[in-house]
Amino acid sequence: MDPLDPLVRRAQAGDERALHELFVRHRQDVARIVFRALGPDGDVDDVVQDAFIQIFRSIGRFRGNSKFSTWLYRVVTNVARMHLRSRRARPQIASGVAPEDAKPASLADGPEQEAERHARLRALYRQLDQLSEKKRTVLVLHDFEGLSPAEIGEIVEAPVLTVRTRLFYARKELYAALATDPVLAEVAEQVREAASGGANAGKRAGSEP
Amino acid sequence: MIASRAHEPKLRALEALQAQRLSAAGRARLRRHLERCELCETTLRGLRVHTQLTAAVRASAPQVDFARMELAMRQHARAAARRSRLTRFALPAAAVAVAAAVLLVLMLRPTQRTPQPLARPAAVQKVSPAQPEAASVVAMLTALRGTATVVGTDGSEQRLTLDRPVREGERIALAADAEVHVRLGTDTAMALGPAARVGLQRLREHETFIDLLEGSVTSQVRHLQPGERYVVHALGYAVSVVGTHFSVSVDDDQLHVAVEQGHVVVTDAQDRVVGDVIGPGSFEVATGTRAGIDAALVKPRVAGVPGTAWPALSLPQWPSVATWQVDGSSFAASGQLAMRVPAGDVTLTAQLTDGRLRKTLVRVPAEGLRVEEDVLRRLLRANDDEAREAGTLKPDAIMSVVQAGLPGLQRCYELSLKQRPDVSGRLTLRIAVDAAGRVTRVTPRGDAGGVPEDLVTCIRTGAERWRFPPPGASGITFDAPIRLSHQH
Numbered sequence: 001m002d003p004l005d006p007l008v009r010r011a012q013a014g015d016e017r018a019l020h021e022l023f024v025r026h027r028q029d030v031a032r033i034v035f036r037a038l039g040p041d042g043d044v045d046d047v048v049q050d051a052f053i054q055i056f057r058s059i060g061r062f063r064g065n066s067k068f069s070t071w072l073y074r075v076v077t078n079v080a081r082m083h084l085r086s087r088r089a090r091p092q093i094a095s096g097v098a099p100e101d102a103k104p105a106s107l108a109d110g111p112e113q114e115a116e117r118h119a120r121l122r123a124l125y126r127q128l129d130q131l132s133e134k135k136r137t138v139l140v141l142h143d144f145e146g147l148s149p150a151e152i153g154e155i156v157e158a159p160v161l162t163v164r165t166r167l168f169y170a171r172k173e174l175y176a177a178l179a180t181d182p183v184l185a186e187v188a189e190q191v192r193e194a195a196s197g198g199a200n201a202g203k204r205a206g207s208e209p
Numbered sequence: 210m211i212a213s214r215a216h217e218p219k220l221r222a223l224e225a226l227q228a229q230r231l232s233a234a235g236r237a238r239l240r241r242h243l244e245r246c247e248l249c250e251t252t253l254r255g256l257r258v259h260t261q262l263t264a265a266v267r268a269s270a271p272q273v274d275f276a277r278m279e280l281a282m283r284q285h286a287r288a289a290a291r292r293s294r295l296t297r298f299a300l301p302a303a304a305v306a307v308a309a310a311v312l313l314v315l316m317l318r319p320t321q322r323t324p325q326p327l328a329r330p331a332a333v334q335k336v337s338p339a340q341p342e343a344a345s346v347v348a349m350l351t352a353l354r355g356t357a358t359v360v361g362t363d364g365s366e367q368r369l370t371l372d373r374p375v376r377e378g379e380r381i382a383l384a385a386d387a388e389v390h391v392r393l394g395t396d397t398a399m400a401l402g403p404a405a406r407v408g409l410q411r412l413r414e415h416e417t418f419i420d421l422l423e424g425s426v427t428s429q430v431r432h433l434q435p436g437e438r439y440v441v442h443a444l445g446y447a448v449s450v451v452g453t454h455f456s457v458s459v460d461d462d463q464l465h466v467a468v469e470q471g472h473v474v475v476t477d478a479q480d481r482v483v484g485d486v487i488g489p490g491s492f493e494v495a496t497g498t499r500a501g502i503d504a505a506l507v508k509p510r511v512a513g514v515p516g517t518a519w520p521a522l523s524l525p526q527w528p529s530v531a532t533w534q535v536d537g538s539s540f541a542a543s544g545q546l547a548m549r550v551p552a553g554d555v556t557l558t559a560q561l562t563d564g565r566l567r568k569t570l571v572r573v574p575a576e577g578l579r580v581e582e583d584v585l586r587r588l589l590r591a592n593d594d595e596a597r598e599a600g601t602l603k604p605d606a607i608m609s610v611v612q613a614g615l616p617g618l619q620r621c622y623e624l625s626l627k628q629r630p631d632v633s634g635r636l637t638l639r640i641a642v643d644a645a646g647r648v649t650r651v652t653p654r655g656d657a658g659g660v661p662e663d664l665v666t667c668i669r670t671g672a673e674r675w676r677f678p679p680p681g682a683s684g685i686t687f688d689a690p691i692r693l694s695h696q697h
Binding site: 020036045048059115175181192 | 218251255258259261272273274278282283285286292293612616
C-alpha cells in the first residue's frame with residue numbers, strides 16, 4: 001500500500017486549499033492524459049475540468065490501495081471514456097476540408113508543417129474512433145502514455161493477460177486501418193522509403209570489408 | 210503469394226523488426242516472407258505509420274487554458290470541501306440539527322416568501338486586498354484619440370497626454386469622441402470608450418480594481434495566477450475575471466457585460482453571484498438577459514515592455530479617413546490620434562470614408578513622430594494601385610479561426626434539432642473579411658440543401674463574430690463549407 005500523501009489526506013479531510021493545490025499540481029498530467037485520449041480535436045478544456053470535478057468528488061473514496069497516480073489515471077480515463085461516448089451521440093458540425101477529402105500531407109518542411117501534423121493526428125484519431133472502447137483505452141495508455149500492461153491492468157481493473165490481448169487486437173486493427181488511410185498515404189511512403197534506405201545502407205555497410 | 214484469408218499477420222515479428230530486435234537471420238527470413246505476403250506487408254506499413262504518429266502524439270502538448278478554469282475549479286474545490294466536511298461531521302451534527310429544528314419550530318412562525326426583484330446595491334463594493342501589500346504600479350497610455358482629462362489624487366485636473374502616466378487613486382474622464390488605451394501590466398490593458406469616466410481604485414502588481422462610473426471599459430487581461438485579481442466595479446456590482454477579453458458598459462443606469470473570450474463572474478455588494486458569462490456572450494445585469502455579442506470588442510492596446518516607453522506617433526484628424534489601422538490596432542479617425550508604436554518602420558493603413566484603403570510605411574524615430582497634414586495628404590495619395598489589391602491570408606489561418614468558431618455554431622444546430630430532429634446537410638458560407646480581419650459580410654452560397662432558414666441565419670450571425678488575422682490591403686473573401694450531421 002502506498003502511504004497517503006499528506007496533501008491527499010488534507011484534501012480528503014475537506015481542506016479547500018489542498019484540493020486547489022491538487023488541481024495545480026496535477027493539471028498538466030491530467031491535460032496530457034485527456035489530450036492523448038481524445039486527440040487534437042477533443043474538448044480538452046471541458047474534459048480536464050470534468051475530470052477534476054470528479055477527482056474532487058471521489059477523492060474521499062481513495063484508500064491508498066494503489067498509487068495516487070494510478071487512481072488519478074483511472075478517474076481521468078473514465079471521464080474521457082464517458083466524454084467519447086457522449087460525443088458519438090452528439091450532432092456534429094464540421095467545416096473546411098472534410099477528412100475524406102483531405103489532401104495527403106506534403107513532405108516538405110515549411111510553414112504548413114504544423115497543419116500537416118495536425119491533419120495526420122486527426123486521421124490517426126479518426127481510426128482510433130473505430131476501435132472498441134476497451135481496445136482504444138489500452139492502446140492509448142500503452143503506446144501514447146508509455147504505461148506497462150501491469151499498470152494498465154490496475155487502471156482498467158483487468159488482468160494483465162487481458163490487457164495484452166486487447167493491445168494485440170487493437171494494434172492489429174489499427175495497423176490495417178492506418179496502412180490504407182488516404183490522408184496517411186504519404187507518411188506510409190515516407191517511412192517505407194526511410195526503412196528501405198536504412199536497409200540498403202545496412203546491406204552496403206554489411207558488404208563492405 | 211500467401212493467401213491472406215488463411216494467414217494471420219506476424220504482428221510480434223513485425224514489431225520486433227521495426228524495433229530492430231531481430232537477428233540478421235531473423236530479418237532475412239522475415240523479409241523473404243514479406244516479399245510473398247501482402248497482408249504482412251500492409252501490416253508493416255501500418256505499424257510504421259503508427260510508430261511515426263505515436264511520436265507525434267507524444268511530442269504534442271495540449272493547449273489548455275488553465276487560467277480560464279481556475280475560478281471554476283476554486284468554486285468546485287469549495288463545494289467539494291464543504292461536502293466532505295459535511296459527511297465527516299454528519300452524524301454528530303444531525304442530532305444537534307434535529308434539536309435545533311424542534312426549537313425553531315416552536316419559536317418561529319412560518320412566513321410566506323415572495324420572490325424579490327434583484328435589488329441594486331447601494332454602494333460600490335470595495336474588495337479587500339488578498340495579497341500582501343504591493344507597491345502601486347504606474348500605468349502608461351498606449352493610445353489617445355480626442356481629448357481626456359485626469360484628476361490627480363490631490364484633486365488637480367489636467368489634460369491627459371500620451372506622456373502623462375496614470376496612477377492608483379486618479380480618475381480619468383473622456384470627451385464624447387475620445388478613446389484612451391492604458392497598459393496596466395504585462396499583456397494587460399484596458400480601452401476606455403467615448404465619454405467614459407473611471408476611477409483607478411487599485412493598481413497593484415497582482416490586483417487591479419477599476420471603478421466604472423460612466424461609459425465603457427474594455428479589458429484584455431492576461432492569464433491570472435492564483436490570488437491575482439482584475440475587477441471592474443460598476444453600479445455596485447463587481448465584474449471579476451480570470452484571463453479574458455471583456456467589456457463593461459454603463460448606460461442609463463443599466464450594467465451591460467460583454468465577453469468576447471474567457472469567463473467573467475458578476476457579483477453584487479453582498480458578494481452574491483448574479484451572473485456569469487462565458488465568451489462569446491453578453492449579460493444585462495438588471496434583467497438577467499443573456500445574448501450574443503453584436504460586434505467584435507475593441508482590442509485594448511498592450512504596447513511596449515515594462516519599464517520602457519515606445520515612441521509616440523501622432524496623426525492629425527483627416528476628414529476623408531474613417532479608420533486608422535496602425536501596428537495591429539484600429540481607431541476611428543475622429544479627432545487627433547496619438548499612440549505608442551515600436552521605433553522603426555510602421556505600416557499605416559487608412560480606410561477612407563468611401564471604403565477604399567490607403568497603405569503606407571512611416572519611419573518612427575526613437576523620439577517619436579508627429580505626422581503633419583501636408584505629409585499625410587501626400588502619403589494618402591501615394592500607392593493608390595497597391596492599396597486596391599486584395600489582401601492575403603494563409604488557408605491554415607482561415608481554417609484555424611473557422612475550426613475555433615464551430616463550437617459556437619454547434620449551439621445553433623442543437624437548438625434546431627430540438628424542433629426538427631432530422632436536420633442535416635451542407636451549406637457554404639461566403640465570408641468577406643476586411644483589412645483588419647473583421648467579418649463584414651456572410652452570405653450562404655447556392656443551395657442550402659434543406660437546412661432551415663432560421664438555422665442558416667443563426668449560423669450566419671455566429672460566423673459574423675469571427676475575427677481573422679488582418680489580411681491587409683482591401684481584405685479577402687473566401688468560401689467556408691459547413692457540414693451538419695448527427696446520429697440518432
